Amino acid sequence: MKTVKSIVLFIVLITFFSFCEHDEPITSECFGNGEGDINGPNLCKHQNKHGLVDFVAEENAINVILDGIISSFKNQDASTLISMLSDDVIVLGSDPEQVFNKDQIAAGWSYILEQTPLILIPVTERQIVISADGHSATAVEQYNMPEDTFSNVVFRNAYHLVKQKKEWKIICWNGACIMSDDDLLKLNEILGE
Numbered sequence: 001m002k003t004v005k006s007i008v009l010f011i012v013l014i015t016f017f018s019f020c021e022h023d024e025p026i027t028s029e030c031f032g033n034g035e036g037d038i039n040g041p042n043l044c045k046h047q048n049k050h051g052l053v054d055f056v057a058e059e060n061a062i063n064v065i066l067d068g069i070i071s072s073f074k075n076q077d078a079s080t081l082i083s084m085l086s087d088d089v090i091v092l093g094s095d096p097e098q099v100f101n102k103d104q105i106a107a108g109w110s111y112i113l114e115q116t117p118l119i120l121i122p123v124t125e126r127q128i129v130i131s132a133d134g135h136s137a138t139a140v141e142q143y144n145m146p147e148d149t150f151s152n153v154v155f156r157n158a159y160h161l162v163k164q165k166k167e168w169k170i171i172c173w174n175g176a177c178i179m180s181d182d183d184l185l186k187l188n189e190i191l192g193e
Contacts, residue, residue, distance in 0.1 A: 053134035061168055062128055062137055062161060069157075073118040078110040086162065086169035094155070094177045121146055123154060135163045142178070153177050 065084050072081035082102070085091075091100040100108065112118070120143040130137040139159045145151060160172040179187070 053130075053132070055130055055134070058130050058134055058137070058168075059128055062130070062139060063126070065161070065168055065170070066126060066139060066141060066159070070120050070122070073113070073120055076113040076117050078106070078113045081109055081113075082106045084170055085173070086164060086171045089170055090172050092172075092174040092176075094175055119145060120155075137161045137168070150177070154179070 068080060068084060072078070072084075082105075085102050085105070087102055089102050089105070091102075091105040092098060093100070122141055123144050124142040127140045128137060129139075137160070139161065141157050143155045143157070144153075145155065154177070156176050156178045158174040158176075159170050161168045162171045163169075
């Protein structure tokens, strides 16, 4: 009886998986030196079941958003900053208790930017990785805030973006203070005293 159940289960699973939609292979059309790939110089357009994905155009669109973040903080433009967020965004601040939804972060940024601009100076090259289907991306950028009490601290923002109605929106924003491992050991000693 146990063998019959196993055979029936096997047939059901085979039937189920044969009807499941499988991703089609990605084909590429490269330009320039032919060395482009998804994470490289982005000289390729990739074709999959979702259609043709122009990674250069997608990366440019994401760069517009990330550049807009820097200019919005500098120009004290909270409404533009907030418009870059999806309605169900999660924003994580540098403090463990800072976990915000869109309404909470909108109120916080509006208040802060009424008081003073925030100047973000990128200190590393921006990194952007776009999914093969062109509908989600991860971006990372590191900053300093000069002439501020945190001028010696590097901040890292990591973003997860998704395409919503053909427009990129940030669905997760993780802002963190980062330090070298050596500085972390020093801090640990100071906190242990």
